[in-house]
Amino acid sequence: MARDVIIIGAGGGGPVVAKELAERGLEVLLLEAGPRHGDPEKQWTHFENDANNPLTGFFRFGPADRAKPAWLRELPQNSFLWQLSGVGGTTQHYYGNNPRAAPGAFTGYDGADKSRYDTAHLFPFTYRELIPYYEWMEHTLPVQTAAMGTKEETFFRGAAGIGLPVNTSKDISRPSFRPQENAILQPGGNAGKTTDAAKLVYPQATGCTFCGYCFQGCVQPRQAPRNLKAKRSTDNSYIPMALTAGKWKAGGKPITLVTDAFATKINTANEGGKLVAKSVTWRVGATGEKVTEEAKVIVMSAGCTEDPRLWFNSHLPNQNDWVGRGYTDHFFDWVVGLMPYSTGSAKGVGSSARADFPGYGGLENVGLPPAIQAFSLTFSDQGTQGGYTNGLGATGKWDGKAGRVNGMALRELLENLDRLLNVLVITDDDVEAQNRVTLSSVFTADEHGPVAKVIFKQRQRTARTLANREYLANRAAELARAAGATKVLRIGWPPLILHVQSTMRMGLSDTNSVLDANAESRAVKRLFVADNAALPNGIGGPNPTLTSQAVATRTAEKIFQLYFGGDPWVGREAPISSIDDVVTAAVLGQSIKPKAPAVLAVTGSERAVPVAIGAAALGSAALTAVVRRAAATPVESAPAEE
Numbered sequence: 331m332a333r334d335v336i337i338i339g340a341g342g343g344g345p346v347v348a349k350e351l352a353e354r355g356l357e358v359l360l361l362e363a364g365p366r367h368g369d370p371e372k373q374w375t376h377f378e379n380d381a382n383n384p385l386t387g388f389f390r391f392g393p394a395d396r397a398k399p400a401w402l403r404e405l406p407q408n409s410f411l412w413q414l415s416g417v418g419g420t421t422q423h424y425y426g427n428n429p430r431a432a433p434g435a436f437t438g439y440d441g442a443d444k445s446r447y448d449t450a451h452l453f454p455f456t457y458r459e460l461i462p463y464y465e466w467m468e469h470t471l472p473v474q475t476a477a478m479g480t481k482e483e484t485f486f487r488g489a490a491g492i493g494l495p496v497n498t499s500k501d502i503s504r505p506s507f508r509p510q511e512n513a514i515l516q517p518g519g520n521a522g523k524t525t526d527a528a529k530l531v532y533p534q535a536t537g538c539t540f541c542g543y544c545f546q547g548c549v550q551p552r553q554a555p556r557n558l559k560a561k562r563s564t565d566n567s568y569i570p571m572a573l574t575a576g577k578w579k580a581g582g583k584p585i586t587l588v589t590d591a592f593a594t595k596i597n598t599a600n601e602g603g604k605l606v607a608k609s610v611t612w613r614v615g616a617t618g619e620k621v622t623e624e625a626k627v628i629v630m631s632a633g634c635t636e637d638p639r640l641w642f643n644s645h646l647p648n649q650n651d652w653v654g655r656g657y658t659d660h661f662f663d664w665v666v667g668l669m670p671y672s673t674g675s676a677k678g679v680g681s682s683a684r685a686d687f688p689g690y691g692g693l694e695n696v697g698l699p700p701a702i703q704a705f706s707l708t709f710s711d712q713g714t715q716g717g718y719t720n721g722l723g724a725t726g727k728w729d730g731k732a733g734r735v736n737g738m739a740l741r742e743l744l745e746n747l748d749r750l751l752n753v754l755v756i757t758d759d760d761v762e763a764q765n766r767v768t769l770s771s772v773f774t775a776d777e778h779g780p781v782a783k784v785i786f787k788q789r790q791r792t793a794r795t796l797a798n799r800e801y802l803a804n805r806a807a808e809l810a811r812a813a814g815a816t817k818v819l820r821i822g823w824p825p826l827i828l829h830v831q832s833t834m835r836m837g838l839s840d841t842n843s844v845l846d847a848n849a850e851s852r853a854v855k856r857l858f859v860a861d862n863a864a865l866p867n868g869i870g871g872p873n874p875t876l877t878s879q880a881v882a883t884r885t886a887e888k889i890f891q892l893y894f895g896g897d898p899w900v901g902r903e904a905p906i907s908s909i910d911d912v913v914t915a916a917v918l919g920q921s922i923k924p925k926a927p928a929v930l931a932v933t934g935s936e937r938a939v940p941v942a943i944g945a946a947a948l949g950s951a952a953l954t955a956v957v958r959r960a961a962a963t964p965v966e967s968a969p970a971e972e
């Protein structure tokens with residue numbers, strides 16, 4: 331018997347479609363190439379090499395059996411590709427920052443700065459159309475105003491110092507700064523008030539305990555039910571909901587999750603003159619066995635690199651040659667300020683403050699544990715500071731020339747880890763056909779077929795992308811100085827490919843997009859993409875996952891309407907949060923009465939507003955106090971430790 335829907339990939343996007351359609355009662359199979367970490371308190375450690383080693387770490391792109399090698403991709407340029415396998419995918423690493431996209435990245439935008447965006451590759455629908463889906467996601471995850479500490483105060487002081495105002499809205503409309511909108515639960519009880527591990531156990535502690543190890547996955551608070559772990563990576567949010575769908579929602583049906591299942595082929599048939607997706611073949615990692623199952627609809631959510639690879643290995647049509655092209659990565663860069671006071675850089679939530687520059691991109695503060703901090707300072711495309719420049723060595727508001735830090739200068743920064751302010755430069759970069767995924771002709775095929783080759787021509791990017799990056803790097807350096815930095819360095823990163831977007835892009839035109847406005851393949855019917863690959867562009871620079879997940883929610887609704895005769899629900903029903911008591915009871919296996927759909931009263935407005943969260947908090951007295959304090963604190967004095 332055919333499944334209703336098979337979803338390939340349980341990372342940022344796949345679990346969203348899985349949970350939404352399971353909640354509607356469909357028979358959903360979710361396939362994941364990597365492992366499921368079912369008991370992370372026992373399976374994970376805070377040691378950086380255990381977690382982050384790209385070849386052997388529990389957070390790598392590789393099979394469940396870590397005695398086996400990681401899966402390779404060809405990177406023909408100086409770059410690093412940061413994508414994980416396993417339930418939760420790359421959200422296991424992520425910092426939970428969940429800003430909405432820049433409205434200028436959408437069709438229909440009519441702001442005075444409209445020409446500043448990548449107007450050739452806009453979203454095929456309006457920003458306004460996506461807002462109810464954002465609200466649905468923001469309630470379900472949930473998204474809250476980020477928990478903040480001393481490093482955020484430092485960032486705010488710098489942002490206020492360069493004349494930026496505070497943004498009190500979720501929408502990005504002018505240059506401004508603010509706390510992150512963040513999918514990490516606010517601390518409660520003992521959390522954030524003690525470092526005594528015995529007191530940081532659920533339910534004495536709830537939400538973020540400020541442990542400082544977001545990079546290594548969130549197991550806090552210890553003993554909390556999986557859906558109440560602080561960081562809302564999908565393994566903690568959407569997956570627990572999808573696996574228990576029948577229990578917390580009347581009419582729901584739990585999904586079937588199969589891990590260690592690497593999809594190697596999407597099979598099609600010709601029906602009525604159209605190519606239609608029919609089934610998926612996957613390889614069982616432990617045995618090498620090949621399994622094929624049929625479904626009425628197939629959803630690709632294997633991420634920006636593996637979606638095109640799977641497409642090519644399935645020999646699906648590529649009529650306009652856009653499959654795999656248009657890869658955007660926010661062409662990151664890294665500016666580091668050394669402060670004369672403690673910033674608590676390695677402590678607490680990884681990144682809780684941001685500044686937006688619509689039409690250019692944004693900046694955010696990032697706290698890192700020591701080994702990754704060292705990596706961040708030594709990863710450069712611009713040679714070595716004080717040495718060779720590799721043909722670049724950019725100059726600007728930072729000290730000296732951009733480049734890798736080494737020797738005593740590196741030692742000075744690492745010895746002062748908690749006096750750093752790291753500023754990540756997030757460029758609003760253009761969709762370019764030359765930046766792409768194709769199949770490697772150099773590496774031999776692995777057990778899943780020819781492997782992906784990821785090409786970024788970083789030195790030949792468009793003039794807008796390069797200019798945006800220089801503009802932001804200069805603003806970052808100014809911000810660090812305004813916060814009191816005695817030394818400011820720019821590293822000049824090569825592509826650090828972890829904000830990944832648009833390799834299977836939705837688009838208005840069939841000449842340069844793979845998907846239509848419903849995220850259905852133009853070439854193969856009943857085949858959808860629901861992950862970052864479906865995004866039409868780099869969304870103007872904000873972190874991509876919330877937008878990708880909001881679009882995935884919309885895609886689930888389109889699938890339900892187009893192929894299962896259902897009605898839309900977003901803006902009509904109240905969403906159920908992943909931390910609702912009914913979900914917790916379901917996760918704990920308690921006997922509970924599932925919730926009936928709560929229908930919203932639709933008034934005269936275009937849509938009902940299901941929730942009011944986060945945005946309201948942005949204007950709260952607490953934020954105002956933090957920002958005032960940051961702006962008023964003299965930079966010479968040492969703010970309190972977190």
Ligand SMILES: Cc1cc2nc3c(=O)[nH]c(=O)nc-3n(C[C@H](O)[C@H](O)[C@H](O)COP(=O)(O)OP(=O)(O)OC[C@H]3O[C@@H](n4cnc5c(N)ncnc54)[C@H](O)[C@@H]3O)c2cc1C
Pocket residue numbers: 338339340341342343344361362363364412413414415416417418419420421422423424425426427428545591592593594631632633634636637640828829830860861862863873874875876878
């Ligand atoms: C250190 C770090 C910090 C980040 N912080 C943020 C942040 O704060 N905010 C933000 O918005 N974004 C952040 N990101 C990016 C974020 O993680 C991604 O946007 C998000 O995970 C993308 O979701 P996805 O579904 O497209 O891909 P992924 O999450 O990569 O999921 C793809 C899944 O598909 C599986 N898969 C691949 N091929 C196959 C196959 N053939 N068969 C079966 N399964 C397959 C993979 O194993 C994986 O689990 C961060 C990333 C990193 C590395």
Ligand code: SF4
Pocket residue numbers: 514537538539540541542543544545547548549550551560561678679680
């Ligand atoms: S800092 Fe907070 S969100 Fe990050 S891993 Fe620790 S408890 Fe989880």
